[in-house]
Amino acid sequence: MLELKDVSYTFKDGQKVNPVLQNIHLTIHRGEFVSLIGKSGTGKSTILKLIAGLLHADQGTVLHDDKPIKLGDVGYMPQHDLLFSWRTILDNILLPTEIKKQKKIKKQEALQWLQKVGLVGYEKAYPKELSGGMRQRVAFLRTLLTGKNVLLLDEPFGALDALTKKEMQAWLLSIWQETKQTVIFITHDLEEALYLSDRVMLLHPNDDLEEYTIPFERPRSRDLLYQQDFTSIRKKLEDHLRHDEN
Numbered sequence: 186m187l188e189l190k191d192v193s194y195t196f197k198d199g200q201k202v203n204p205v206l207q208n209i210h211l212t213i214h215r216g217e218f219v220s221l222i223g224k225s226g227t228g229k230s231t232i233l234k235l236i237a238g239l240l241h242a243d244q245g246t247v248l249h250d251d252k253p254i255k256l257g258d259v260g261y262m263p264q265h266d267l268l269f270s271w272r273t274i275l276d277n278i279l280l281p282t283e284i285k286k287q288k289k290i291k292k293q294e295a296l297q298w299l300q301k302v303g304l305v306g307y308e309k310a311y312p313k314e315l316s317g318g319m320r321q322r323v324a325f326l327r328t329l330l331t332g333k334n335v336l337l338l339d340e341p342f343g344a345l346d347a348l349t350k351k352e353m354q355a356w357l358l359s360i361w362q363e364t365k366q367t368v369i370f371i372t373h374d375l376e377e378a379l380y381l382s383d384r385v386m387l388l389h390p391n392d393d394l395e396e397y398t399i400p401f402e403r404p405r406s407r408d409l410l411y412q413q414d415f416t417s418i419r420k421k422l423e424d425h426l427r428h429d430e431n
């Protein structure tokens with residue numbers, strides 16, 4: 186349902202040119218959870234921005250259900266939570282409903298979601314009154330409630346402590362199992378990528394995308410993290426990533 190066909194992209198700023206992606210091919214199936222990993226600066230966020238329609242490929246095409254992707258076709262959560270400090274939590278969540286062509290959500294529905302993510306009572310609070318984990322949940326809800334069937338999440342849990350991160354992972358999996366949306370998730374945390382995903386794509390500095398199918402049944406328990414099959418895939422990924430660092 187999502188396809189990058191022979192996509193290339195170069196950042197240009199006056200005389201400066203920075204070719205970031207060359208001849209990328211990637212297919213994501215409906216309802217899949219795919220993580221994108223790779224050394225810093227290889228172009229993972231650029232891929233998400235191309236899928237979000239924020240950037241346009243210099244060469245090749247990005248297709249959504251066989252049609253060229255347009256801005257607003259998918260839900261996108263950027264690396265920084267980008268909540269509006271002057272709007273309450275509820276008004277931040279309701280923001281997509283104010284944008285043309287977005288699904289309209291009712292206040293009642295938004296309040297039910299706040300309850301589901303453990304933020305009941307915070308609807309009238311402002312972002313500065315929330316912890317990092319809470320803000321991430323609000324930013325995620327706002328992306329989820331766009332009602333799009335594809336969610337692009339750029340390091341959504343990157344800034345969280347280990348315990349909050351585990352809670353957020355469990356929470357994301359439970360929501361994903363309920364909504365069956367397609368998720369593309371960027372992370373630097375290999376354990377997180379393996380635990381959450383159906384497939385992990387490793388973007389190498391030479392733009393090769395190496396694919397790992399993650400065979401573990403769902404629902405997954407955290408015990409999986411200590412199983413031999415899990416640790417051996419993790420080791421393989423780690424080795425391949427370390428090779429790119431050198």
Ligand SMILES: Nc1ncnc2c1ncn2[C@@H]1O[C@H](COP(=O)(O)OP(=O)(O)OP(=O)(O)O)[C@@H](O)[C@H]1O
Nearest residue numbers: 196197203205223224225226227228229230231232
């Ligand atoms: N707006 C921009 N203008 C010019 N160059 C940019 C811009 N945004 C990103 N780049 C460059 O493009 C390359 C890829 O950036 P990108 O953010 O896609 O990498 P990434 O793999 O997501 O990195 P990280 O893991 O650190 O988030 C980097 O060299 C970066 O400096």
